[in-house]
Amino acid sequence: MLPFLKNHPFAVEAYFTKSIVITFAVPKEDIIHLIPECVTPDTYNNKWAFVAIAFVQTKGLRPKGFPAFSGNSFFLAGFRIFVRYTNSKGKTLRGLYILQSQTDKYLMQLLGNTFTHYNYTTADFKLTEKDDFISVTSCKAGIDVTVQTTAGHLPHSSPFTDWNVARKFAGPLPYTFSYNTKNKEVTIVKGVRDNWKPQPLQVSNCKVKFMENHVFRNAVLSNAFILKDIPYEWEKGVVELWKQ
Structure with a gap:
């Protein structure tokens, strides 16, 4: 496969x-x-970094300009760290570094691993809704999550003082970064969206095998948000040489 x-x-x-x-x-x-090495953690109070898990029900995924009927629908899960990157023009960009991606369709795994560095695997996702509750489960991925759409207080463990501060770390952030360590090239993908109004959620249950890794032994739940009915676009990737 051609690397580009x-x-x-x-x-x-x-x-x-x-x-x-x-x-x-x-x-x-x-x-x-x-x-x-090309990015730094996007921190709060210079102490806390952030690991986010996104569950996205996606439809009509297709190359820009193609008709909607040619798109495909998938369930996507992404595990990412909030980071900052200073580009070749000296501008600091907030964005995401993808650790792992999961989907319920093999086609998305194939396409995702062909055209991105986001490390896709497949899993048996199921999304259910009842009253004010939304649940996401996967036996293969070890996920059992339930959130409530009528949000109350922030999690007791959250480092944030209120929802307004927490919303600054709601994700997904505008940019996604990938890095080729061999040739020190950074790929920057900008996300463009409309109707961006994250609404707070209450987390009723959150069992995620990925977060059981020893690396995350000190992790605490900080916030949860939901967005609905969002037209989204990822621009063509921009590749530049990282200069330390």
Whole structure:
């Protein structure tokens, strides 16, 4: 496979029916080894870094400009760290570094691993809704999550003082970064969205096998948000040489 294909070589558009993002605060020194040298953790009070889990019900995923009927619908799960990157023009960008991605369709795994560096695998996701509760489960991925749409207080463990501060770390952030360690090239993908109004969630249950890794032993639940009915676009990836 041609290496340049993994650098998000064309723009993509989709429609997010639902996007649930659950974010954990982690002492920044615990996760520094998980991110490449070109980025730094996006921190709160210079203490907390953030690991976010996003569950996204996606429809009409297709190259930009293609008709909607040609798109595909998938369930996507992403595990990412909030980071900052200073580009070649000296501008600091807030964004995400993807640790792992999961989907319920093999086609999405194939396409995702062909055109991105996001490490897709497949899992048996199921999303259910009852009254004010939304649940996401997967036996294969070890996920059993339930959130309530009538949110109350922030989690007791949250480092944030209120929802307004927490919303700054709601994700997904505008940019996603990938790094080729061999040639020190950074791929920057910008996300463009409309109707961006994250609403707070109450987390009733959150069992995620990924977060049981010893690396996240000091992680605490910090916030959770939901977005609905979001037209979304990923621009063509921009590749630049990282200069230390």
